[in-house]
Amino acid sequence: MSVTYPLGFRAGSVHAGLRTIPAPDLAVIVNDGPDDVVAGVFTTNRVCAAPVQWSRRVTADHKARVVVANAAVANACTGIDGLTDCQCEAEHIAILFGCEPHEVVVASTGVIGERLDMPSTLVGASTAHGVLGRGDDVDASAARAIMTTDTVPKMATVDVGGARFGGIAKGAGMLAPQLATMLVFLTTDAVVDPDEFQDALAKACDVTFSRVDSDACMSTNDTVVAMASGASGANLTGGELTEALTELCAVLARQLVADAEGSRHDVKVAVTGATSTEAAVAVAREVTRSNLVKTAIAGNDPNWGRILAAVGCVPEDVAPFDPDQVDVSINGIEICRAGGIGEDRNLVDMRPREVHIDIELHAGNAEAAVWTNDLTHEYVEENSAYTS
Amino acid sequence: MSVTYPLGFRAGSVHAGLRTIPAPDLAVIVNDGPDDVVAGVFTTNRVCAAPVQWSRRVTADHKARVVVANAAVANACTGIDGLTDCQCEAEHIAILFGCEPHEVVVASTGVIGERLDMPSTLVGASTAHGVLGRGDDVDASAARAIMTTDTVPKMATVDVGGARFGGIAKGAGMLAPQLATMLVFLTTDAVVDPDEFQDALAKACDVTFSRVDSDACMSTNDTVVAMASGASGANLTGGELTEALTELCAVLARQLVADAEGSRHDVKVAVTGATSTEAAVAVAREVTRSNLVKTAIAGNDPNWGRILAAVGCVPEDVAPFDPDQVDVSINGIEICRAGGIGEDRNLVDMRPREVHIDIELHAGNAEAAVWTNDLTHEYVEENSAYTS
Secondary structure (H helix, E strand, C coil), X not given: CCCCCCCCEEEEEECCCCCCCCCCCEEEEEECCCCCEEXXXXXXXXXXXXXXXXXXXXXXXXXXCEXXXXXXXXXXXXXXXXXXXXXXXXXXXXXXXXXXXXXXXXXXXXXXXXXXXXXXXXXXXXXXXXXXXXXXXXXXXXXXXXXXXXXXXXXXXXXXXXXXXEEXXXXXXCECCCCXXXXXXXXXXXXXXXXXXXXXXXXXXHHCHHHECCCCCCCCCCEEEEEECCCCCCECCHHHHHHHHHHHHHHXXXXXXXXXXXXXXXXXXXXXXECCXXXXXXXXXXXXXXXXXXXXHHCCCCCHHHHHHHHCCCXXXXXXXXXXXXXXXXXXXXXXXXXXXXXXXXXXXXXXXXXXXXXXXXXXXXXXXXXXXXXXXXHHHHHHHCCC | CCCCXXXXXXXXXXXXXXXXXXXXXEEEEEECCCCCEEEEEECCCCCCCHHHHHHHHHHHCCECCEEEEECCECCCCCHHHHHHHHHHHHHHHHHHHCCCHXXXXXEECCECCCCCXXXXXXXXXXXXXXXXXXXXXXXXXXXXXXXCCCCCCEEEEEEECCEEXXXXXXXXXXXXXXXXXXXXXXXXXXXXXXHHHHHHHHHHHHHCHHHECCCCCCCCCCEEEEEECCCCCCECCHXXXXXXXXXXXXXXXXXXXXXXXXXXXXXXXXXXXXXXXXXXXXHHHHHHCCHHHHHHHHCCCCCXXXXXXXXXXXXXXXXXXXXXXXXXXXXXXXXXXCCEECCCHHHCCCCCCEEEEEEECCCCCEEEEEEEECCCHHHHHHHHHCCC
């Protein structure tokens, strides 16, 4: 299960006809209460889609009853018309579900620069309203409805302090810091304070989705929305909320990495011995963004020189360290020691899907890890052939 | 011709045996004077190779007689041993050419994390000393001796104010801001002021090599060195020097882009209507670094949504503009107008090798252009199979 694992939630998804393949492409998730708390984290891209602009306002009020999400069309770069489409969709949903338009979160993913097919979308929403339910099948269908180039649906559940948490996510490629091209919908039946809930969601995203960087491209539509129904009656502290949402987001983020477009390796770049967490993240991020490192890994080449070259690109004021002190291990073999040649590179086993790059800066005690993928032929194929 | 086009220079290159294929892999360029002025611009990567550390000190004194450069091994990440090898090479060259070791510029390119084969290098340098000459063949051979994954040698000449300028370059892929994995050697027979010469070289690099960004990876060995012999007797002003070196570097930079690893398109991203040159460069750079834009171009897809998404990633304090005002043209067709849908994307002819992306921000009067390449299967192939 996922979004209907917590009490107080129903979901429904349909093939509204937005995409040509006969698969679900529109999902609604409804919060039956008693509470209607919502929190949201969105793309920081200045070019943001109409649904992001709309839903940012909804979540700012901390109050929502319904999430409606579609795949196939992102409703991004569609100007004032796109925003009108969003509002129209929210008004239609509000009538169906007996709430206010400003209690409806709207999310879209797919091709940029095309308008939504509104008749199909509205009819689809009505149909979804008619098939609302709970359980495994309902949740899996909702997770499938928001997929684009994903090959598998992403779902997770967590239990903390007598409350349940569930979530679905979509995203494959375009994973980037400050979120990915990613839609994430989380639910909980905990009783929460709205400000603490928002704060917990922001903290959770910061150490999970924001530390996944598949191709350094930040999308126009990234959306993480969490709803709380209060149906369990379990009062959770801010700390418990942060713990639960972080665990939930970490599981979903790991699933996103595992399904990144055309990847053969999931790569964890862990930096230790940094002067601050920010410095560690900056170094890890630079390595995860190096196409030369990522192609080397695709070729099963433990090329530590390229890793060191990427590390050296981080400005000294961002991450103070002595390049001649840096150690680098790949899958446990320290092939670079003190900035120079270490153990025999032939000892490194590059066959596992998971590749661990450990970078010790010897400059402090802070650490952080960022996940990425290798850069393969299949990535190029998928992104040169698919218009998104 | 190239480096021996100006008076007062000779060059020689040999197969020293550093690479397995029977091609030249070591070149020397000697300045016979009367002047011995040198200027240099180097990688800003904190992980920089031994020859960069050595040659940075040489050029700081503005005085050099000889450049020696090798391919196959970068002598990077080789610690104190690598620096000793460099010094040893400079001392050997100094004896051969009758100058001081601190008048010898050393440059290397190739695999990181391996030491130079010193016996082969020193014997090679001696042999090169014995074949010094001038002319087309000599220059072409020198340009070939520094090639790695390049498919063609890069050479250029320029005449300004009665003085001659010539240059060779190597680099294919790993082109990045603040230079590329790139060796560039320039010569002139102008009479120059050392400080003006250094200043002119820095300015020339800033608007040419630093605006080429093939894969956003900055190398450990990037080196641009210019020598002036004064043999023409032509006194050039700082302005004339900047003009000449900029023209020379622009021609070589364009050749580097045209030969970038596995590329099918050369892409010029020109930003106009920016509030400052820095803002224009930042926006252009963000687009040239987007793997999603680069794979779309490889697939001949005029995907303006990905371009706009990249533009939107530039922070507002770096480049102020209104995303809803931005126009984007690809090969002359304005497919994005005011942040939304413009002309029909099917009108865009993506067949030419050169692709022009024009971005009008409508925020000011400054402009800048950055060159890059598309991201192809061949790029992945070359960089996953080749250890460098």
